[in-house]
Amino acid sequence: MASGPVSGERPDASATTRRRRRVGWLGGSFDPVHEGHLAIARLAADRFDLERVLLVPAPRPPHKPDRMLAPAEARLALLEVATADDDRLEPCDVELHRDGPSYSVDTARALRERLGEDVDLYFVIGADTLVDLPNWYRIDELCRLVTFCAVTRPGSPLDASPMAAVAGEEAAARIRAHLLETTPHPASSTAVREALLRGETPEHVPPAVLAAIRERGLYSEGGASSRSTSGT
Numbered sequence: 001m002a003s004g005p006v007s008g009e010r011p012d013a014s015a016t017t018r019r020r021r022r023v024g025w026l027g028g029s030f031d032p033v034h035e036g037h038l039a040i041a042r043l044a045a046d047r048f049d050l051e052r053v054l055l056v057p058a059p060r061p062p063h064k065p066d067r068m069l070a071p072a073e074a075r076l077a078l079l080e081v082a083t084a085d086d087d088r089l090e091p092c093d094v095e096l097h098r099d100g101p102s103y104s105v106d107t108a109r110a111l112r113e114r115l116g117e118d119v120d121l122y123f124v125i126g127a128d129t130l131v132d133l134p135n136w137y138r139i140d141e142l143c144r145l146v147t148f149c150a151v152t153r154p155g156s157p158l159d160a161s162p163m164a165a166v167a168g169e170e171a172a173a174r175i176r177a178h179l180l181e182t183t184p185h186p187a188s189s190t191a192v193r194e195a196l197l198r199g200e201t202p203e204h205v206p207p208a209v210l211a212a213i214r215e216r217g218l219y220s221e222g223g224a225s226s227r228s229t230s231g232t
Contacts, residue, residue, distance in 0.1 A: 022120050153181065
């Protein structure tokens with residue numbers, strides 16, 4: 001005889017209702033990745049109960065047009081090394097095969113296509129980015145596609161009012177409700193590159209990442225990204 005629920009018995013809610021998946025997204029140059037990047041990604045995973053956080057290297061960030069970066073494939077490879085021991089962190093190449101300018105709204109669309117419509121995207125950004133956020137390309141659409149998570153210092157005021165004027169008070173309220181309060185990490189990609197250029201051992205770089213950098217000859221005299229060390 002076929003088995004089934006007893007007459008009048010309610011089915012398990014988990015069988016009929018599926019919680020939307022939560023995936024984080026942290027972008028940047030990652031030139032190179034350091035412990036500060038990883039700390040922010042892990043904090044976001046803990047704070048917002050994310051199943052994973054995607055670390056998305058930019059091919060050439062528009063705000064750093066004159067700086068030579070290490071090759072994109074090398075930065076992605078270093079991210080793979082850095083995240084190998086944490087299943088919650090995952091390198092993502094979604095921006096590396098795109099022609100033309102790389103806009104966040106395009107990345108959000110591409111991630112939704114990859115991950116499925118049952119995913120809520122949590123976009124981790126620096127609080128200092130908020131002042132310029134209203135000027136981002138198609139910011140109204142981006143607000144519908146992601147939840148912004150602003151990294152800020154504990155107790156620091158955060159002004160989300162410019163977003164209210166562009167995308168509505170609800171969007172601004174969501175930003176205020178998703179703060180990542182943390183003490184600034186001393187790690188700096190600039191400091192890492194400068195130390196390597198001097199032939200020194202940099203601080204705040206996972207040992208496996210440092211070994212991979214040296215194996216590839218990155219950031220050394222004459223190596224990739226050695227001609228300019230501005231930026232982070």
